[in-house]
């Protein structure tokens with residue numbers, strides 16, 4: 001065996017898994033991680049940029065700085081994957097592998113939503129990438145009242161709680177500017193409610209009601225009319241807006257589709273529990289690039305990395321990959337500047353009330369807004385750069401822990 005591992009993408013998942021692999025594998029295993037640029041963006045911070053809580057200039061750091069010594073970091077565009085020949089092509093190179101880890105994430109495609117690009121940056125904005133989050137900050141700064149509509153074009157999206165957090169923060173922001181009484185806020189979503197899980201949806205719906213935020217569920221976006229300022233659903237329902245904030249149609253990276261490894265939406269069909277690609281030997285998938293039915297979130301990527309590393313090592317030593325991953329996801333949900341909730345769930349267990357991570361002690365409280373959760377959300381950034389990206393475990397298993405959760 002040539003002993004080569006290639007990791008595609010050095011975002012959250014690719015960086016964590018590469019560093020974790022380097023720590024566990026003997027030095028004669030060569031690890032190469034490839035990304036198109038050297039700019040690692042702390043994406044959870046994008047939520048705060050439109051509201052002036054965080055400056056966009058603080059969110060980007062060099063990827064190199066977070067990739068451990070002993071890993072080859074290549075800056076290049078990945079152009080093709082050949083899982084039969086076990087080869088990856090980039091614009092300038094070709095790489096052979098024994099194991100491949102796909103961590104190419106996902107991307108928004110506003111050009112796929114009818115009419116959206118006509119009003120892009122005029123009355124339609126997103127906060128899902130840096131430049132646009134900054135433009136939205138300027139737009140909100142000038143905003144003197146009217147109707148703000150937050151729309152999810154279709155599922156799946158990255159970080160499914162971010163749109164709820166956006167409307168909650170819009171409520172806080174317009175209140176603090178003294179224009180809440182002149183502002184309507186509406187969340188328009190294709191989901192049956194505010195979130196993917198019914199119990200958490202009930203809690204978020206109540207919070208939205210308290211904040212006088214309207215939720216319109218079951219809305220499948222057909223087109224945006226930026227001139228007349230409305231969105232129209234496939235069923236012909238219309239919602240007017242003055243400012244549209246969107247999460248456009250999301251897909252995996254085109255290299256997945258171009259390599260014919262996708263599920264029709266650009267994601268790689270992945271075993272839900274081993275995280276091995278369903279159709280290709282020697283290939284694991286991690287982070288937003290998978291099609292596993294849990295949130296596309298950095299916390300998920302962190303939990304998945306332990307499983308991918310374990311299973312690659314199992315295969316190296318001649319064992320079968322284990323069905324370990326349970327869809328575990330942990331997300332803060334910001335309610336306003338200074339207050340946040342927290343959810344912890346997996347494929348089967350819905351978000352439950354209780355304490356996290358330590359039973360009884362917390363310090364964080366599940367499914368409830370607290371100031372301590374807000375400090376957790378703020379503190380998460382330092383944890384991300386200094387601990388999580390290094391692929392460290394925090395002493396917890398990658399799967400959901402029931403201790404501390406209130407059942408029934």
Ligand SMILES: Cc1cc2nc3c(=O)[nH]c(=O)nc-3n(C[C@H](O)[C@H](O)[C@H](O)COP(=O)(O)OP(=O)(O)OC[C@H]3O[C@@H](n4cnc5c(N)ncnc54)[C@H](O)[C@@H]3O)c2cc1C
Pocket residue numbers: 008009010011012013014034035036037043044045046047076077078079103104105106127128129158159162253255286287288289296297298299300301330331332
């Ligand atoms: C507004 C917002 C708020 C969020 N909040 C949270 C939160 O509070 N908590 C949380 O856990 N998660 C949050 N997330 C989600 C989290 O950031 C992502 O789920 C996580 O970054 C996924 O990691 P990834 O490695 O799969 O993808 P990414 O981190 O996006 O990395 C993918 C990498 O692949 C590279 N790549 C792709 N294709 C190619 C190619 N063809 N050639 C070369 N390079 C390529 C890209 O350049 C990129 O660096 C948030 C996301 C957003 C947008």
